[in-house]
Amino acid sequence: MRGVALAALVALVGGGCGGDDPRGGVADRTVELTARLSRFEPTVITVRAGTTVRFVVRNEDPIDHELIVGDDEVHGAHETGTEPYHLPRPGEVTARAGETVSTTYRFDRPGEVVFACHLPGHFAYGMRGTVHVTA
Numbered sequence: 348m349r350g351v352a353l354a355a356l357v358a359l360v361g362g363g364c365g366g367d368d369p370r371g372g373v374a375d376r377t378v379e380l381t382a383r384l385s386r387f388e389p390t391v392i393t394v395r396a397g398t399t400v401r402f403v404v405r406n407e408d409p410i411d412h413e414l415i416v417g418d419d420e421v422h423g424a425h426e427t428g429t430e431p432y433h434l435p436r437p438g439e440v441t442a443r444a445g446e447t448v449s450t451t452y453r454f455d456r457p458g459e460v461v462f463a464c465h466l467p468g469h470f471a472y473g474m475r476g477t478v479h480v481t482a
Contacts, residue, residue, distance in 0.1 A: 374401035374451050380414065380462075380476075382406040382442060385469055387414075387462070390476035399453040400478075402462070406442035412469065413441050416452045416462045416478070425465040454480045 375398045381388045382404060394400055404414050415425050416438035433439045440450035454460060463475035 374399050377401045377403060379403045379405065382408055382412045382464070382474075384408065385410075385412070385464075385472050385474050387464075387474060387476045391479065392476065393479040393481060394454050396454060396457050396480050396482055398480075399451055401449055401451045402440075403447065403449045404440065404442045405447045406444060409444050411441065411443045411466065412464045412474070413439070413466055414448075414450060414462060415439050415465055416450070416460060418460070422461055422463060422465070422470075425463075426470055428465070454478060456480065457482045 376394065378392055378400050380402055385408060392400075402414060402416070404412075406412050411432075413425075413433060415421060421438070432441045436450070438450060438452040440448045442448045457480050460478040460480060461475055462478060463470050
């Protein structure tokens with residue numbers, strides 16, 4: 348019984364296993380990002396609308412980072428917010444120094460979506476990138 352409860356909890360918070368999307372879908376594509384010298388590599392990614400991407404973030408820096416994927420409202424809240432560490436949820440994950448983590452995000456509409464780190468000073472320093480979402 349405890350095993351079932353644990354599996355349900357892992358599914359609920361995302362768990363980062365197997366490329367599954369915490370919202371119930373399965374990732375269509377995996378994108379590996381490296382955090383190095385307080386920058387993301389690569390900084391530009393292209394996906395088709397309707398694609399669920401599993402982002403795998405490898406933090407090679409001796410300091411913590413985060414990956415936030417979303418619209419202007421999401422980024423505005425994180426840039427001025429007080430949430431230094433994130434529970435696993437779609438498009439948001441904390442990558443402690445030397446850690447590799449993952450999160451998923453579904454790109455529903457064509458356009459540009461920003462991914463960034465909003466820990467103090469990181470966004471201003473340039474720790475961000477763009478996802479071009481094509482039709």
